Amino acid sequence: xxxVVGHKNPxxxxxxxxxxxxxxxxxxxxxxxxxxxxxxFVLRKFGVMEPETIESAKNKEIILVDHSExxxxxxxxxxxxxxxxxxxHKVGLxxxxxxxxxxxxxxxxxxxxxxxxxxxxLDLIGxxxxxxxxxxxxxxxxAILSDTVLFKSPTTTELDKEMAKKLAEIAGVKDIESLGLExxxxxxxxxxxxxxxxxxMDFKDFNFNGKKVGIGQVxxxxxxxxxxxKKRIKELLxxxxxxxxxxxxxxxxxxxxxxxxxxxxxGNKEMFEKAFNVKLxxxxxxxxxxxxxxxxxxPPLERAYQ
Amino acid sequence: xxxVVGHKNPxxxxxxxxxxxxxxxxxxxxxxxxxxxxxxFVLRKFGVMEPETIESAKNKEIILVDHSExxxxxxxxxxxxxxxxxxxHKVGLxxxxxxxxxxxxxxxxxxxxxxxxxxxxLDLIGxxxxxxxxxxxxxxxxAILSDTVLFKSPTTTELDKEMAKKLAEIAGVKDIESLGLExxxxxxxxxxxxxxxxxxMDFKDFNFNGKKVGIGQVxxxxxxxxxxxKKRIKELLxxxxxxxxxxxxxxxxxxxxxxxxxxxxxGNKEMFEKAFNVKLxxxxxxxxxxxxxxxxxxPPLERAYQ
Numbered sequence: 001x002x003x004v005v006g007h008k009n010p011x012x013x014x015x016x017x018x019x020x021x022x023x024x025x026x027x028x029x030x031x032x033x034x035x036x037x038x039x040x041f042v043l044r045k046f047g048v049m050e051p052e053t054i055e056s057a058k059n060k061e062i063i064l065v066d067h068s069e070x071x072x073x074x075x076x077x078x079x080x081x082x083x084x085x086x087x088x089h090k091v092g093l094x095x096x097x098x099x100x101x102x103x104x105x106x107x108x109x110x111x112x113x114x115x116x117x118x119x120x121x122l123d124l125i126g127x128x129x130x131x132x133x134x135x136x137x138x139x140x141x142x143a144i145l146s147d148t149v150l151f152k153s154p155t156t157t158e159l160d161k162e163m164a165k166k167l168a169e170i171a172g173v174k175d176i177e178s179l180g181l182e183x184x185x186x187x188x189x190x191x192x193x194x195x196x197x198x199x200x201m202d203f204k205d206f207n208f209n210g211k212k213v214g215i216g217q218v219x220x221x222x223x224x225x226x227x228x229x230k231k232r233i234k235e236l237l238x239x240x241x242x243x244x245x246x247x248x249x250x251x252x253x254x255x256x257x258x259x260x261x262x263x264x265x266x267g268n269k270e271m272f273e274k275a276f277n278v279k280l281x282x283x284x285x286x287x288x289x290x291x292x293x294x295x296x297x298x299p300p301l302e303r304a305y306q
Numbered sequence: 307x308x309x310v311v312g313h314k315n316p317x318x319x320x321x322x323x324x325x326x327x328x329x330x331x332x333x334x335x336x337x338x339x340x341x342x343x344x345x346x347f348v349l350r351k352f353g354v355m356e357p358e359t360i361e362s363a364k365n366k367e368i369i370l371v372d373h374s375e376x377x378x379x380x381x382x383x384x385x386x387x388x389x390x391x392x393x394x395h396k397v398g399l400x401x402x403x404x405x406x407x408x409x410x411x412x413x414x415x416x417x418x419x420x421x422x423x424x425x426x427x428l429d430l431i432g433x434x435x436x437x438x439x440x441x442x443x444x445x446x447x448x449a450i451l452s453d454t455v456l457f458k459s460p461t462t463t464e465l466d467k468e469m470a471k472k473l474a475e476i477a478g479v480k481d482i483e484s485l486g487l488e489x490x491x492x493x494x495x496x497x498x499x500x501x502x503x504x505x506x507m508d509f510k511d512f513n514f515n516g517k518k519v520g521i522g523q524v525x526x527x528x529x530x531x532x533x534x535x536k537k538r539i540k541e542l543l544x545x546x547x548x549x550x551x552x553x554x555x556x557x558x559x560x561x562x563x564x565x566x567x568x569x570x571x572x573g574n575k576e577m578f579e580k581a582f583n584v585k586l587x588x589x590x591x592x593x594x595x596x597x598x599x600x601x602x603x604x605p606p607l608e609r610a611y612q
Contacts, residue, residue: 093397
């Protein structure tokens with residue numbers, strides 16, 4: 001059996017990419033954990049079922065979407081047969097056999113899939129050029145809006161905007177902006193969530209030069225949504241750092257309206273200061289303009305660890 | 307300035323892929339060392355100039371073709387800006403920023419480029435869908451024939467054959483088989499070469515779990531071409547092992563007509579025996595059916611080193 005699967009702590013782009021790519025490749029979508037409230041909203045809005053959860057790669061053919069880091073993937077990835085990777089992140093793994101690899105530096109994996117569809121080029125990666133249904137077009141559009149934070153993230157490219165427009169036509173979405181705000185609002189449900197859940201919602205592990213580093217992110221529209229929970233979040237992250245052997249944990253509280261992130265820094269403070277060339281007063285700092293973990297946080301940090 | 311560059315010890319696929327992709331991407335082809343007699347024959351046959359040699363990535367934008375191993379690439383790759391990788395090998399590196407990555411498990415990089423051309427999909431990787439000229443079609447065809455050893459290598463796919471046929475039409479090549487034999491003959495010039503040159507012709511370095519491993523290959527049509535040079539080749543490889551810190555060196559003498567390879571094993575013999583589940587009598591063994599370094603030698607060896 002062949003499965004398309006996104007990363008742990010799945011976000012909307014991971015879930016949507018696995019659903020839509022599985023449709024074109026005639027195989028099964030899968031996920032590695034519970035979907036978040038934003039994804040739940042998107043799936044309900046367009047009337048699509050969530051993928052099944054899988055826990056092992058054993059006896060499976062695996063296609064990875066929206067990640068290429070082993071630490072973010074199935075724990076026993078090597079027990080399965082890796083067929084392909086479709087992604088928009090940096091190259092995060094090596095393989096022992098040739099596979100299909102297709103990645104582009106654009107705002108979302110949904111953008112990559114949408115472009116293949118509109119170019120009738122899905123057969124390049126082993127898919128069929130079938131018709132994209134309005135519900136699946138709505139999912140891809142939502143994933144683009146989510147991953148690019150309504151085109152405000154610095155990872156946004158012209159291709160993301162172009163694909164969003166074309167997808168909106170198929171999906172029958174007249175006002176992209178207002179769909180985007182609906183999605184952001186659904187994402188920004190942290191005021192109703194427990195600190196434990198907030199941390200887990202979008203947390204990714206990295207391996208930088210042998211050191212374990214965790215980077216979490218939460219997007220908010222208004223700082224008041226999270227202000228009274230920050231103390232507890234810090235405590236939980238300090239526990240996590242110790243019990244799970246992290247060298248450093250960063251937690252990005254990204255303010256969509258202010259277009260910047262407050263970074264909570266737990267653990268190897270010096271490495272963070274070196275990477276961002278800043279001096280920490282306490283354990284946190286607001287970095288204006290920083291909204292993308294992938295593009296603005298991971299690269300300087302990885303360089304600092306070298 | 308932007309350059310498309312293949313691997314060290316360039317073979318025909320590396321040189322041809324850099325020339326043709328540079329044409330579609332409107333940038334410069336480059337190479338990392340002297341071309342071999344086969345490539346020289348192919349370039350002369352279709353009247354195309356060889357690419358310039360570059361030695362550093364500094365101040366350059368780099369597109370890698372036909373490899374993704376750092377050990378086979380520019381020594382100072384990280385000093386340049388890596389833009390894209392177009393390949394048909396296993397994923398051999400990780401990056402610190404997102405790039406364009408497009409690879410498929412087919413017989414040659416030329417096949418990957420030809421498919422993008424015939425699908426009018428070169429814009430997916432930042433190229434222009436211009437017309438493929440007969441001379442460049444002849445080069446791509448030659449690279450497919452060379453890398454798949456006239457479709458006899460187990461890496462050969464249906465796509466390689468399909469692309470070869472379409473390219474032959476554009477190139478005005480009526481008899482693919484006889485072009486293939488001409489190329490193999492040009493490749494098989496070992497009888498006129500010194501052992502020193504034979505070793506260097508197609509030698510690749512790998513890093514398996516921290517150990518340096520070298521795998522060379524020479525293709526012959528008749529064993530008599532190389533028989534009297536084997537002793538000297540072994541001596542030279544033993545010196546190379548010691549002076550350059552290899553854990554293991556394999557040298558594949560691939561007999562195209564017999565469809566198998568004699569493997570000279572220098573260094574960590576036990577690891578070779580473990581990888582291929584064989585017992586060595588002396589320092590060499592003939593493995594029937596083994597013709598591909600990439601598909602039949604690297605994977606079991608990499609697993610053995612884990």
